[in-house]
Amino acid sequence: MHELAVTESILEIANRHAAAAGATRITDIHITLGKLSSIVDDSVQFYWDIISQSTLAQGATLHFNRVPARMHCNDCGVEFEMLAELSPCPECGSFQLKILSGDEFFLESIEIEKEAGETQ
Amino acid sequence: MSVNRIPVVEKILSANDSIAALNRKRFDETKTFAVNLMASPGAGKTSVILQTIAALTGRLKLGVIEGDTAPVTIDADRVIDAGMPAVQINTGGDCHLDAPMIDSGLKQLPLEELDLLIVENVGNLVCPAAFNLGTHANVLIASIPEGDDKPYKYPAIYRGLDVLIINKIDLLPYVRFNMDYFRTGVEALNPGLTTFAISCTTGEGINAWTDWLVQRSAELKR
Ligand SMILES: Nc1nc2c(ncn2[C@@H]2O[C@H](COP(=O)(O)OP(=O)(O)O)[C@@H](O)[C@H]2O)c(=O)[nH]1
Ligand SMILES: [Mg+2]
Numbered sequence: 001m002h003e004l005a006v007t008e009s010i011l012e013i014a015n016r017h018a019a020a021a022g023a024t025r026i027t028d029i030h031i032t033l034g035k036l037s038s039i040v041d042d043s044v045q046f047y048w049d050i051i052s053q054s055t056l057a058q059g060a061t062l063h064f065n066r067v068p069a070r071m072h073c074n075d076c077g078v079e080f081e082m083l084a085e086l087s088p089c090p091e092c093g094s095f096q097l098k099i100l101s102g103d104e105f106f107l108e109s110i111e112i113e114k115e116a117g118e119t120q
Numbered sequence: 121m122s123v124n125r126i127p128v129v130e131k132i133l134s135a136n137d138s139i140a141a142l143n144r145k146r147f148d149e150t151k152t153f154a155v156n157l158m159a160s161p162g163a164g165k166t167s168v169i170l171q172t173i174a175a176l177t178g179r180l181k182l183g184v185i186e187g188d189t190a191p192v193t194i195d196a197d198r199v200i201d202a203g204m205p206a207v208q209i210n211t212g213g214d215c216h217l218d219a220p221m222i223d224s225g226l227k228q229l230p231l232e233e234l235d236l237l238i239v240e241n242v243g244n245l246v247c248p249a250a251f252n253l254g255t256h257a258n259v260l261i262a263s264i265p266e267g268d269d270k271p272y273k274y275p276a277i278y279r280g281l282d283v284l285i286i287n288k289i290d291l292l293p294y295v296r297f298n299m300d301y302f303r304t305g306v307e308a309l310n311p312g313l314t315t316f317a318i319s320c321t322t323g324e325g326i327n328a329w330t331d332w333l334v335q336r337s338a339e340l341k342r
């Protein structure tokens with residue numbers, strides 16, 4: 001699985017932004033993950049606990065914000081939330097669908113600690 | 121001590137994406153039409169490449185990057201035997217090729233001389249879909265013995281395709297494969313997808329595929 005490469009990338013991005021902000025520690029990492037994305041968050045968490053050791057991100061909690069799959073029907077124009085993969089338009093039964101949301105995968109924000117007295 | 125929330129909003133695979141963009145720039149500059157060929161193990165990636173070489177020799181100059189999880193050069197050797205330059209990339213067990221691996225492979229190919237580059241990705245229907253290589257087209261080979269339910273089980277890879285090749289159609293009489301069911305799944309994931317049904321054994325349908333390659337590589341040179 002490619003979750004190791006993905007987790008390494010999360011760590012690199014988080015540590016880079018934390019270092020630039022003068023952080024002493026990262027406490028939380030917020031990841032936005034579309035429902036259509038094939039990433040398995042359990043295995044990201046598994047790798048995370050191993051590879052984040054002895055970095056600013058050691059012990060940080062990963063939060064996965066799952067974005068629902070919203071589709072637009074190209075035939076009847078209706079917008080709907082797709083609850084299961086490969087479901088047709090609930091109005092007209094068409095499969096001619098465009099993804100409006102649900103394929104995102106990005107690091108949204110991090111929460112960090114800094115030494116007191118440091119300027120923002 | 122103070123706590124701060126820092127907005128990041130950075131795509132998780134952005135490092136891969138920026139190298140992919142550099143790869144694409146090189147393909148465009150050298151006018152090399154580049155194809156990312158994906159499939160499960162044994163679907164016929166190497167067979168399609170060899171058939172493509174046979175059909176295009178004398179018309180287009182073709183190069184191949186072979187991705188493999190193991191340090192074997194079987195596939196690359198077959199391409200070189202067929203008279204085209206090939207490099208082997210060993211992913212060290214990784215389940216997919218990524219853009220930096222393509223970058224290193226390109227250093228060993230005479231890109232300026234090539235009209236067409238085919239990348240044989242690692243045999244896998246999940247992981248390669250997540251990694252943009254910078255190629256112009258994502259192509260999947262689905263083969264008849266794999267069964268007709270694969271679009272339903274691996275939707276992500278089908279969504280990102282530019283071309284679908286259905287290989288081993290010579291086996292249709294011997295295998296239970298409902299073509300309508302298969303195509304309904306494909307159509308739901310990628311409406312209007314360009315599709316070629318071929319057999320590497322009989323040669324059926326190969327010309328339609330290679331004509332498409334010739335046309336796309338000519339468009340790049342305009
Ligand atoms: N019957 C039949 N066998 C094929 C066809 N294409 C490839 N094969 C066989 O499928 C096996 C795997 O092919 P290969 O090209 O090595 O697949 P790869 O692992 O995707 O590169 C080989 O034994 C091929 O001879 C085809 O169109 N029809
Ligand atoms: Mg092969």
Ligand SMILES: [Zn+2]
Nearest residue numbers: 073076089092
């Ligand atoms: Zn509709």
